[in-house]
Amino acid sequence: YSRLNRSNHTEKLPGIKPQWVFGNLYNTGIVSGRVTLPEAIAELKEKYGDVFSFWFGPYYSIVLSRIDHVQHVLADRHTYDIAETTTRTFGILFPRGLLALRGDEWKRHARFILPMLKRAKVLPYLDTMIACTDRFIDEKLSRRNGEIHTDLVEQSQRLLLDIIGFIAFDYDLDSLSSHDGYDLPHAFNDFVRLGNQFILKNGIPFWLGKLILRMSSKYQRALRTMKHYVLNVINEEQARQQEENSTTKPKNLVSSLVAAIKKESSERGTSLTPNEVFDEVSLLILAGFETTSTALSWFIFYMSKYPEVQEKMKAELKEHNLTPDMPLTKEILDSMMYLDCLVKEILRFSPIAPVVPRQATCDDIIDGIEVKKGDKIVLAIQNLHRDPRYWKIDPSKFIPERFLHEDKHPPHCAYMPFGGGHRACAGQDLALLELKVLIARLMQRVTFIDPGNEANNSGGMIQRITCYPKHVAVRVHLD
Numbered sequence: 001y002s003r004l005n006r007s008n009h010t011e012k013l014p015g016i017k018p019q020w021v022f023g024n025l026y027n028t029g030i031v032s033g034r035v036t037l038p039e040a041i042a043e044l045k046e047k048y049g050d051v052f053s054f055w056f057g058p059y060y061s062i063v064l065s066r067i068d069h070v071q072h073v074l075a076d077r078h079t080y081d082i083a084e085t086t087t088r089t090f091g092i093l094f095p096r097g098l099l100a101l102r103g104d105e106w107k108r109h110a111r112f113i114l115p116m117l118k119r120a121k122v123l124p125y126l127d128t129m130i131a132c133t134d135r136f137i138d139e140k141l142s143r144r145n146g147e148i149h150t151d152l153v154e155q156s157q158r159l160l161l162d163i164i165g166f167i168a169f170d171y172d173l174d175s176l177s178s179h180d181g182y183d184l185p186h187a188f189n190d191f192v193r194l195g196n197q198f199i200l201k202n203g204i205p206f207w208l209g210k211l212i213l214r215m216s217s218k219y220q221r222a223l224r225t226m227k228h229y230v231l232n233v234i235n236e237e238q239a240r241q242q243e244e245n246s247t248t249k250p251k252n253l254v255s256s257l258v259a260a261i262k263k264e265s266s267e268r269g270t271s272l273t274p275n276e277v278f279d280e281v282s283l284l285i286l287a288g289f290e291t292t293s294t295a296l297s298w299f300i301f302y303m304s305k306y307p308e309v310q311e312k313m314k315a316e317l318k319e320h321n322l323t324p325d326m327p328l329t330k331e332i333l334d335s336m337m338y339l340d341c342l343v344k345e346i347l348r349f350s351p352i353a354p355v356v357p358r359q360a361t362c363d364d365i366i367d368g369i370e371v372k373k374g375d376k377i378v379l380a381i382q383n384l385h386r387d388p389r390y391w392k393i394d395p396s397k398f399i400p401e402r403f404l405h406e407d408k409h410p411p412h413c414a415y416m417p418f419g420g421g422h423r424a425c426a427g428q429d430l431a432l433l434e435l436k437v438l439i440a441r442l443m444q445r446v447t448f449i450d451p452g453n454e455a456n457n458s459g460g461m462i463q464r465i466t467c468y469p470k471h472v473a474v475r476v477h478l479d
């Protein structure tokens with residue numbers, strides 16, 4: 001801590017003076033829960049302008065909220081890479097996963113991971129996504145038709161975990177229950193919850209976070225359960241691929257990754273090992289269900305608050321003759337313009353990751369701002385998404401139509417829900433497809449209603465790895 005405090009950053013930038021250990025986490029009200037990180041960053045922008053300093057505990061960062069500054073950082077992948085604090089933090093959870101790697105190691109993994117999440121590779125899962133959504137409606141929503149649902153955030157997570165289970169393994173995770181009732185979805189939830197509680201949110205020293213997790217029997221149980229399932233699937237898949245003709249195309253994410261292990265003999269040193277595949281699968285499952293389910297929760301909440309938007313969405317389905325028994329196809333989804341705008345607006349208004357971290361690998365100057373090697377840079381996505389300089393229609397309002405005309409082409413970097421540059425989200429094609437399918441299918445069959453004063457449907461925000469709605473209590477009607 002003392003070493004970090006003595007680092008040679010210039011301290012010329014405006015910002016709140018840091019406190020010992022807590023930096024700015026306490027004096028901005030983040031630790032006490034008065035505000036979330038994006039709210040604090042928005043308040044500081046109001047006070048200090050487009051560039052200010054922020055201390056994440058003992059770590060000094062420069063926060064940027066102007067598009068030309070952000071463009072500068074994202075354009076130069078050699079000077080700015082993902083922040084070491086991020087790779088070390090996620091490294092405690094997945095030491096050999098893409099998000100925890102930098103440099104050549106990142107490139108070696110990215111070569112396998114990025115292509116397998118591209119749109120053409122995930123499109124074959126369209127019917128699986130629809131089937132999972134139908135099961136969600138039939139089993140979770142229709143049983144309590146007309147009632148107020150207060151568990152929609154958790155239910156959205158279950159749905160997305162279902163889908164990623166099929167995409168990753170061709171397995172129905174919901175039906176995989178172990179003898180003591182501690183199943184894989186539970187294990188993943190504990191893994192995320194405890195990992196977040198001790199490391200991802202509080203900015204405590206890594207060694208302490210690691211120690212706490214090592215001593216946490218719950219966390220260790222979750223890890224063991226995950227390893228048990230995932231390594232079993234990897235082994236089964238390896239055996240299957242050895243038996244079958246090696247030209248058989250991989251069917252799911254794990255089999256694509258296992259095919260990468262197989263290449264080892266021919267391209268030693270460039271392929272992935274089984275343990276690396278385990279970490280990548282865990283990361284993709286976590287990234288795949290935590291993020292998209294958060295966006296889905298915001299969708300449900302906003303539909304209850306903006307009935308006119310929900311009606312327009314349903315009107316578009318009618319225009320395409322999409323009655324509940326009509327199948328959704330890729331062509332229909334691609335032609336639905338309002339659906340596209342709605343997805344964009346949800347991710348603009350409530351970005352799942354409201355800040356994106358980078359770190360300078362050498363000294364630099366951004367528009368007169370002195371950056372020293374090792375300085376952390378925070379790209380304030382939420383500030384950019386709400387900045388009236390970059391949006392023609394009032395950005396503080398939820399208006400999907402903005403993307404039809406006036407704000408169809410926002411300035412480069414004013415809209416970046418998936419981050420940007422070489423470390424942009426690997427799963428964005430999958431996420432966009434999932435969101436469109438889920439929204440269209442839900443709107444074919446269900447209406448979300450604000451119950452008024454009967455229940456607490458006031459929104460607000462909680463920050464875990466992503467920022468999701470705090471108070472959601474929505475009445476669900478089957479059409």
Ligand code: HEM
Binds near residue numbers: 285291292347
């Ligand atoms: C609405 C859904 C999603 C949102 C808003 C989102 C957003 C993001 C953001 C902001 C980043 C950091 C980008 C940066 O640093 O510039 C990221 C990274 C990443 N995302 Fe997503 N994500 C979503 C869904 C997914 C899904 C479905 C997957 C995969 C199954 C995924 C996999 C990843 C991975 C592997 C990275 C790390 C990439 C790297 O470090 O090279 N994401 N995501």
